[in-house]
Amino acid sequence: xxxxxxxxxxxxxxxxxxxxxxxxxxxxxxxxxxxxxxxxxxxxxxxxxxxxxxxxxxxxxxxxxxxxxxxxxxxxxxxxxxxxxxxxxxxxxxxxxxxxxxxxxxxxxxxxxxxxxxxxxxxxxxxxxxxxxxxxxxxxxxxxxxxxxxxxxxxxxxxxxxxxxxxxxxxxxxxxxxxxxxxxxxxxxxxxxxxxxxxxxxxxxxx
Amino acid sequence: xxxxxxxxxxxxxxxxxxxxxxxxxxxxxxxxxxxxxxxxxxxxxxxxxxxxxxxxxxxxxxxxxxxxxxxxxxxxxxxxxxxxxxxxxxxxxxxxxxxxxxxxxxxxxxxxxxxxxxxxxxxxxxxxxxxxxxxxxxxxxxxxxxxxxxxxxxxxxxxxxxxxxxxxxxxxxxxxxxxxxxxxxxxxxxxxxxxxxxxxxxxxxxxxxxxxxxxxxxxxxxxxxxxxxxxxxxxxxxxxxxxxxxxxxxxxxxxxxxxxxxxxxxxxxxxxxxxxxxxxxxxxxxxxxxxxxxxxxxx
Ligand code: SF4
Ligand code: SF4
Ligand code: SF4
Ligand code: SF4
Numbered sequence: 135x136x137x138x139x140x141x142x143x144x145x146x147x148x149x150x151x152x153x154x155x156x157x158x159x160x161x162x163x164x165x166x167x168x169x170x171x172x173x174x175x176x177x178x179x180x181x182x183x184x185x186x187x188x189x190x191x192x193x194x195x196x197x198x199x200x201x202x203x204x205x206x207x208x209x210x211x212x213x214x215x216x217x218x219x220x221x222x223x224x225x226x227x228x229x230x231x232x233x234x235x236x237x238x239x240x241x242x243x244x245x246x247x248x249x250x251x252x253x254x255x256x257x258x259x260x261x262x263x264x265x266x267x268x269x270x271x272x273x274x275x276x277x278x279x280x281x282x283x284x285x286x287x288x289x290x291x292x293x294x295x296x297x298x299x300x301x302x303x304x305x306x307x308x309x310x311x312x313x314x315x316x317x318x319x320x321x322x323x324x325x326x327x328x329x330x331x332x333x334x335x336x337x338x339x340x341x
Numbered sequence: 342x343x344x345x346x347x348x349x350x351x352x353x354x355x356x357x358x359x360x361x362x363x364x365x366x367x368x369x370x371x372x373x374x375x376x377x378x379x380x381x382x383x384x385x386x387x388x389x390x391x392x393x394x395x396x397x398x399x400x401x402x403x404x405x406x407x408x409x410x411x412x413x414x415x416x417x418x419x420x421x422x423x424x425x426x427x428x429x430x431x432x433x434x435x436x437x438x439x440x441x442x443x444x445x446x447x448x449x450x451x452x453x454x455x456x457x458x459x460x461x462x463x464x465x466x467x468x469x470x471x472x473x474x475x476x477x478x479x480x481x482x483x484x485x486x487x488x489x490x491x492x493x494x495x496x497x498x499x500x501x502x503x504x505x506x507x508x509x510x511x512x513x514x515x516x517x518x519x520x521x522x523x524x525x526x527x528x529x530x531x532x533x534x535x536x537x538x539x540x541x542x543x544x545x546x547x548x549x550x551x552x553x554x555x556x557x558x559x560x561x562x563x564x565x566x567x568x569x570x571x572x573x574x575x576x577x578x579x580x581x582x583x584x585x586x587x588x589x590x591x592x593x594x595x596x597x598x599x600x601x602x603x604x605x606x607x608x609x610x611x612x613x614x615x616x617x618x619x620x621x622x623x624x625x626x627x628x629x630x631x632x633x634x635x636x637x638x639x640x
Contacts, residue, residue: 325456329450
């Protein structure tokens with residue numbers, strides 16, 4: 135168990151709902167759910183969700199902390215916003231799913247090697263480094279996230295697509311050396327670090 | 342006529358050498374004919390899209406969005422901020438609405454922005470290029486510069502998710518928005534009005550992390566276009582375009598289908614109709630060649 139996780143458990147003892155309300159993005163909305171089930175049928179990757187958003191909200195209220203935070207389900211969210219426009223109680227469901235995933239990730243309770251978790255991490259790192267996402271470095275990092283051997287296999291499998299993109303000038307091999315970026319990545323890093331510091335203070339993450 | 346001025350936020354996928362770069366090419370021709378001037382926001386940064394949440398959390402993401410908004414306010418005062426990419430628009434609009442609605446988040450975000458010498462006032466309005474087209478130009482206005490009718494083409498309008506939800510286009514329904522079909526008709530082509538995958542999600546960023554599950558979505562999107570007799574799909578979204586075009590060969594390989602359905606942007610349709618060459622409309626940027634559109638552009 136990580137330090138931050140132990141502290142959270144101690145602080146909120148058995149009140150997981152309150153923990154979510156105070157620490158998860160848009161978490162204060164969870165109590166408004168009336169369990170109508172509309173969102174449960176809205177997710178495009180529906181059958182990959184072990185617990186639908188409706189179920190997750192019920193589990194939060196029932197204090198099932200461990201099950202919720204270690205769940206793979208919210209990582210199946212494609213950000214399609216179907217649920218938000220349909221929910222009769224206007225819960226910002228998409229953002230709560232993102233918030234739960236982020237919280238589980240920061241406490242290191244999210245499933246290890248969960249593919250979307252890995253992709254999201256790589257994507258953010260690519261962006262935070264230069265201010266802009268470098269698609270080529272991002273894709274290469276993606277291929278190699280499971281190690282060298284699997285990486286070469288992945289890259290080979292997608293080779294025809296990669297080449298076609300290069301041919302149509304939609305993927306620039308020169309991006310590997312430099313590429314697009316913001317003028318002063320250093321100050322951008324400072325901005326992101328500052329925002330993170332404030333959030334960590336507010337949400338009780340100690341790193 | 343004085344040109345309409347907008348602060349322009351291209352987004353990463355539309356920069357030169359990126360997967361949506363041909364979108365940018367076609368937007369130039371279109372805006373030129375419609376007397377729209379797009380002024381690129383100096384030193385803009387990536388919006389973190391909808392996948393940035395996992396590592397980024399709330400405040401760093403809001404700060405990243407607010408930096409672009411603040412840059413627009415400072416360098417291009419009084420102009421609406423326009424993005425071509427739905428994810429960029431969504432991220433900017435979410436940041437703007439959440440910060441304007443929560444004084445504490447606004448104060449915290451501005452504390453972070455101080456590190457880069459910026460301050461977000463909350464005044465700039467983030468808009469989607471499609472909104473500009475419909476609200477500021479109008480369908481009649483879009484029709485005026487048409488010099489080539491795309492007659493005889495049958496096209497499926499694929500709106501996808503994020504142009505459509507959660508904000509959508511004012512006056513349109515979430516389940517069956519009409520504007521893309523109307524744009525198809527503006528250029529003289531026939532819209533597949535019964536296209537039932539119009540607002541289906543393609544899997545978005547999960548095309549990378551959950552390829553099998555996303556390709557199932559993409560398969561339905563392409564298959565339904567075929568079933569309704571479409572010869573091309575048109576979309577307003579960079580990621581939709583990339584996902585739906587690029588993975589057809591993968592689906593063919595794995596599932597024995599014979600998909601070769603071209604997928605283009607609405608801006609490319611308009612560019613061709615406005616007399617742009619195939620190159621100007623970015624038609625050379627496709628893996629699945631939009632043959633018929635290229636022919637029309639070449640005439
Ligand atoms: S649609 Fe809204 S109210 Fe209904 S179950 Fe889902 S979150 Fe709860
Ligand atoms: S946004 Fe996420 S939670 Fe909502 S319907 Fe789509 S996949 Fe499900
Ligand atoms: S949506 Fe994608 S392309 Fe657009 S700025 Fe964000 S990350 Fe970059
Ligand atoms: S359809 Fe796909 S790419 Fe387009 S907005 Fe939805 S998730 Fe994004």
